[in-house]
Amino acid sequence: MKWTDAEGDSLSGKNPYRFVVKGDVELLAHFALSSYEVSLSAENGRIKSGRGVYPYNTEVKAEAEANAGYHFVKWTDAQGDSVSGNNPYRFAVKEETAVNAYFAINDYRVSLSAADNGTVASGGSTYAHGAKATATATADEGYHFLKWTSASGGALSEANPYTFVVTGNMAVQAHFAVNSYRVKLSAQNGRIKAGDGVYAYDTEAEAEAGEAADGYHFAMWGNEAGQQVSFANPYRFVVREDMKLTAWFVRDNSSGGYKVSLSAGSNGAIKSGDGVYLPGSEVKIEAGAYAGYHFVKWTRADGSLFSAANPHTFIVTEETALRAEFEKEPLTGFETLLGVEEAGVYYAEGALHLVNLEGYFISVGTIRGERVLQFTADGAEYPAVLPAGVYILTAAKWKERYAVMKFAVKK
Structure with a gap:
């Protein structure tokens, strides 16, 4: 803005303009159009157009673009108040303007x-x-x-x-x-004719036993656990799991039954199963170990493995002789021993089990030195209730024989 005289010469840029009058004066006031800055900002997006300085009352087009995963919501002013939900947003500039593009995350x-x-x-x-x-x-x-x-x-x-x-x-x-399941067929004293293979779930399979060995005839199908499954041949069934089936053949003229003879070594005993059974019968055999020993396996007369299960169930198809084998329990601690061979101690079933310590004076204490038992061993077991923990056993017999052993009692 400025003042000029009649000839157009500039007099002053001030308003108001003060001067001394000395004659007639003609003054002309001149005005220019104002310009304003438009500031645009965005979070989770970008400004495409609209920033700049504009003359008064100019129309501005503000446009924003969202980042990936976001969408435009509205324009807000410097105080956060909503201005417009349009994008692009058009408005006339009449003052300094600051506008923010607001975006929201997509759902x-x-x-x-x-x-x-x-x-x-x-x-x-x-x-x-x-x-x-x-x-x-x-x-x-x-x-x-x-x-x-x-x-x-x-x-x-x-x-x-x-x-x-x-x-x-x-x-x-x-x-x-x-699912697909494997049906595995085998035969004792005969052969398999058909049925071995892989089947889809719920498919019907047909297992068929073939020719028997000389002097034998088909008796039944048995499963992996030694249980009878079917006397039919062929045998039809629905497959819903992996299966192992055995076709059992028995000797001709075997109606009198088969003898199952069981024996055990000096470290255990036969509990059940010894006897005479009809061909094709299920037999359950079981052996029990003496204190300080555990069951290992059943062996045939020739020493070959028959089963490691105890008890064990199988189908009788011939005369059978089996022996139960046992092993000594491992000692649970260490021993420092003078004049005593293979001495040891372990705790099981509410009793101390003593190995080669008969006649010894026994003292048992905790690992902290608290004495809990004192007695003279007159057998292989000594009833005692001991809480879980680690204990020290001291055994003495005359002056020249002395043993110290550590053992653990589990919960």
Whole structure:
């Protein structure tokens, strides 16, 4: 703004303008259009256009663009008050203006489904952009999880549970496949004709025993546990797990039965199973170990392994002689010994079990030195109730024989 005279010469840029009058005066006031700055800002996005300095009443076009995973919500002024929900936003400049573009994070829907033979346990919901979602599927009986696919059928993952980052609306489907099981057939004193193989879950299989060895005939099918399964041949059944079946053949003219002869060494005894049985009968044999020993295995007359199970069930198809084998229990502590061979101690079933310590004066104390027992051993066992912990046993017999052993009592 300025003042000029009649000839257009500048007189002053001040307003008000003070001067001394000395004659007639003609003054002209001159004005210019004002300009204002428009400041634009954005979080989680960027300004595309609109920043700058504009003359008064000029129309400005402010436009913003959201970052990935966000969307435009509104424009706000310097005080945070809403100005407009339009983008781009057009307005006339009449003063210094500061406007902020406000963006919000996107929410996406994750939809889960399951194809036949299974269910979806978790995962379907609404998630913010960048959040992690976990999808879990459960297969029906006889089936197993195979993979996750997208709505278009594209493979996503074979992991279950499947954790992924959500970046858009998603439809995820779980797929399942039928289990396959092995049916393994064997024969005693005969051969298998058909049925051995791999079967899909719930498929009907047919096991057929073939020709018997000379002097034998088919008796039954038995399972891996030695139990009778079927007397039919062929035997039809539905496969729902891995199976091992044995075709048992028995001697001709064996109606009088078979003898099962059981024996045990000096460190154990036979509890049950010895006797005469009809061909094809289930027999349960059991042996018991003496104190300080444990059962190891059943062996045949030729020393070969028959079974490591005790008790053990099997099907009688011939005369059978078995022996129960035992081993000494390992000592639970250490020993420092003078004049005593293979001495030891362990605690089991509410009693101290003493090895080669008969006639010794026994003292038992805690690891801290507290004495809890004193007695003279007159056998292999001494009843005692000891809390869980570590103990020291001292054994003395005459001056020249002395033993110190540590043992543990477990809960």
